[in-house]
Amino acid sequence: MTKSYFFCGIGGSGMLPLAMILKGQGAHVSGSDRARDQGRSTEKFAYLEAQGFELFPQDGSGLREGMTLVASAAVEDTVPDVAAALKFGCPRLGRAELLSSLFNEAPKSIGVAGTSGKSTTTGMIGWVLQDMGLNPTVMNGAVMKNFATPEALFASALVGDGKIFVSEVDESDGSIARYNPTVALINNIALDHKTMDELRELFEGFARRADVAVLNDENDETQRLNMKLLGHDDEPEHAVLSYSLNDPMSEFTASEIEPGPTSISFRAHSSEDSHKAANVTLRMPGVHNVYNALAAIAAVTRVGVSFEDACESLGRFEGIKRRFDIVGTTDQGVTVIDDFGHNPDKISATLRTLHDFPGRLLVMFQPHGFGPLRKMKDEFVETFVNGLDAGDVLLMPQPVYFGGTVDRSVTSKDLTDEIAAAGRQAETFETRAECGDRLVELAQPGDRIIVMGARDDTLSEFAAGVLSRV
16 A cells, blocks of 8 residues: 655755655655745745645645654644544654664665765765666755756755665754664764763764774764774774875875866875876866765775776765855846855865855855854954955845744844954844845945755755846
8 A cells, every 4th residue: 555644844945855765665745844834935836736645734634544743853742734634543753763764774875974065975976876867866955956847846855766875964953863774974063052071982983883884084083983983993993985185094085176166177096996096077166076076986996896986976076055056146246145054164175165266255144043143253253354354345134033932141142242243244134135235235346145945945046036136
């Protein structure tokens, strides 16, 4: 009998691709979303309906006996969909519980973890495997441009033949503990949603459950984990591969790095098999993407792709939407960039990439919640003070808020006050629309406007709107 799933919050970045994978595997999938009820992200929900998903208001009317409800732990029993599921005796699964069960069932699996770079690295791996004819199933938190078409606008998932499963793995909610990968890839470990002690324990467990761990040798935390996994030199405890730009102890390295405004080229090296080397040109800028590419190369060589094929294939990888996504450039030379930067690591990487080339930065950063703003306030301040030049301007609305009880003890103004006190230009507005007006007012030929933030699909619409006005 066909399994039937109902997704409460089907439009979410983590829920939508999972729903697509289940539907691609033959399950019946329907759902609801508060954003749809509020009239937001209409294009996304029209796309889902065109793909055959039956959508309902979030009032419990879509639930039936025999369905499985998929909802995050944060969704309370009083939400009508949950109440209806309880009434009908429907089993309930969390997103991570369902995804990890699919992931763990695959004969081979690659789990991509880390504080930053997960979506891009997952996209790179998924593309190389698909390009090489290995037909992977891919679960990503962002749209992969190689797979996006007019018929598949929201290509954040790929449904394969079930032999290889590639997925982003999230540490923020602790669900990383559910995954048992063939290859555990960890890009970096830095403060984000949990304490460093909690993160160290989660990432170490993830790496130890894998057949092989792929680790960044230039991140202090992953380097420490590398040493811990290797144990004694004469008797390694665990299979580990590492990558870095030029550490001679790393198996995968890069040289001859040549940054460009919209691309970056380098020579990749593998210490395996007689020290192979190959040229790579990525269709996206930033040294951080060299690290992502090396990680992807290391991972795919564990599941049957040759080093040379991986390097060549990456030259055809088109990137990820909202990851340094150039919306357009006006006739006057003002460029608008849409970016997912929302934690200090991601924001720093984007600002470093932008400052490799001339031009003032006008940054609109919308925090992804009052909680993260409060938790990482000092790190955000340090990131912008160090990452902005004297002529750059930071604009911040209040954090994105979709309802519920929240501690508002730290606001955007608390950040901009400290950033301005440190000598950088920073302004706060109550609404994002006011930030848009100010961006249009400030924009001059040669400026780069960067729209940053997460958990809000309408940021891309905002970026496109700014481009049309400047």
